[in-house]
Amino acid sequence: MSKIAVKVDDLTVAYNYKPVLWDIDLEIPEGVLMAIVGPNGAGKSTLIKSILGILKPIAGSVSIYGKPYTKQRQLVAYVPQKGSVDWDFPTTALDVVLMGTYGSLGWIKRPGQKEKKAALEALEKVGMLAFKGRQISQLSGGQQQRIFLARALVQNASIYFMDEPFQGVDATTEIAIINILKELRKAGKTVIVVHHDLQTVPEYFDWVTFLNVKKIATGPVKDIFNDDNLTKTYGINYKVSIQE
């Protein structure tokens, strides 16, 4: 068994009185491409946001390669939900991707030639180089998603957290994105994706976590992606034909 990239212990998060996540224990091994699946309101985004320190948990702890997240930021990149920002913001595609370099730059220092080169490379990787000067509101939904992905790629992290990167994108973009994710895994990176389309789980991912406030199951897709766990997670009799 390889190293543990992300370890979550007893994590409990509540917005008001009702817990959104209850007592989550989770170990994500290094180098997996993992889907987090579960119904709406299961706490999938909340789990990612709590791991990243955007939300404050009521209890529990998170470690990245054995150390707290705040000490390991440079190892982690985040792709938020596309709808979480205002795309009418006055800026260009290249500028958004450059934001991925801000973390390593730290306070005050501005991005220079080196950062710009890295950003252009990331844009090329997601097939958006031709749109580098485009105002972001003039990009299609799929293109905006690619820009977000490029911004995370620029961070050159070891662990990538992505919140529904396939939401509202067309088939071409979905294939382009999953190919990039598979490349990341090939390079030894760990990729964690909040995912909605159960049909594509066996095809895209090798690791899966079932979540519905509590953790239902986590492990290799081929072992635990079955009707039993799906039924436990979604509460209805779920039948998925698993492609071998």
Next chain:
Amino acid sequence: MDITEYIKLVFTDYTLRTITLGTAILGAVTGMLGSFAVLRKQSLLGDAISHAALPGIAIAFLITGAKDTNTLLIGALISGLIGTFWIRGIVTKTHLKSDTALGLILSLFFGFGMLLLTFIQKQPNANQAGLDKYLFGQAATLVESDVWLMAIVTGICLIVMLTFWKEFKILLFDADYTKTLGFNTKFIDILITSFIVLAIVLGLQTVGVVLMSAMLLAPAAAARQWTNSLSIMVFLAAIFGAFSGVFGTAISASQNNLSTGPVIVLVAAVFVAFSFIFSPSRGLLFKQIRFIKNRRDLELHKTLAFMHHIAETHEDISHPHTIKLLNNFQGYTKSTLQKLVEKDYVKLNGNMWSLTKTGFETAENLYTKQTTEDE
């Protein structure tokens, strides 16, 4: 008084020069900071802050008994900041939305401020008159030291903005992501908000509690129309704000009985209206023109496609057909036909039309381009 005379007066007349400089600097700094407020969707924050400053002015007067501008503005600053942090507190601690919190604090503080003002006016103190100038502002009371204060605050604000430009920008665009990169978003947020409060307080003497938020919003809203770059937007907003100040002062100085604050706000509103209509990319006028042109192009293309459809059935693509055939087609008018002839897509011969080779090829390739562009 004509324009050259007025300009001469601005440079020679001490009072006019002070007021013009003051309103110009004020417009620049509020325009600059207003861009941040607008992009954070906190347009109404300025309104709440300026109204929240009123009780501070009244309390400062009650405590000191003096009408010294700086003392009163410190009072305004303190109560403005208290109002701002209450709004933040309400939004984070309760389920109320920010517009509700803003409205609540605005009316609460303003009501309390008005209560104090009426109480002060009933006092047997000869010094009391003139506090109500903070309601609508009175630019004529600006003196050189006020302008210096404005200039210093604007300078500091500019330095801070340039220093933390990168941090401001990323926070405005994506706060959660900024947090994951390790930036202290609370610090950046408080920095921006504090400067907004400071700029508003500085403007109270000139523009007043009631209209101050317009100084924050109008230049920024106008600037957004002209550019898709944050730096240019901030720069333009500062320019628009400054010119509103200069023009507003000029108009009110050359006409008797026109209060400066409201005139400045109206000039800023003219900038907004002009920008909304005439900006090339976002303006209503050019949008409408583009819309009409697109419609015409579409009609033309549809007619051409229809002709292509007919011509296709013949071996010779340039086989002549009668114009009557086209009457069944909705998009067809005489002028579209004329345009097609001008573009050398179609030839007319009496009552007959025939497609040219170019016309046929153009029709075949219509809109196949679009699918590749859209991916």
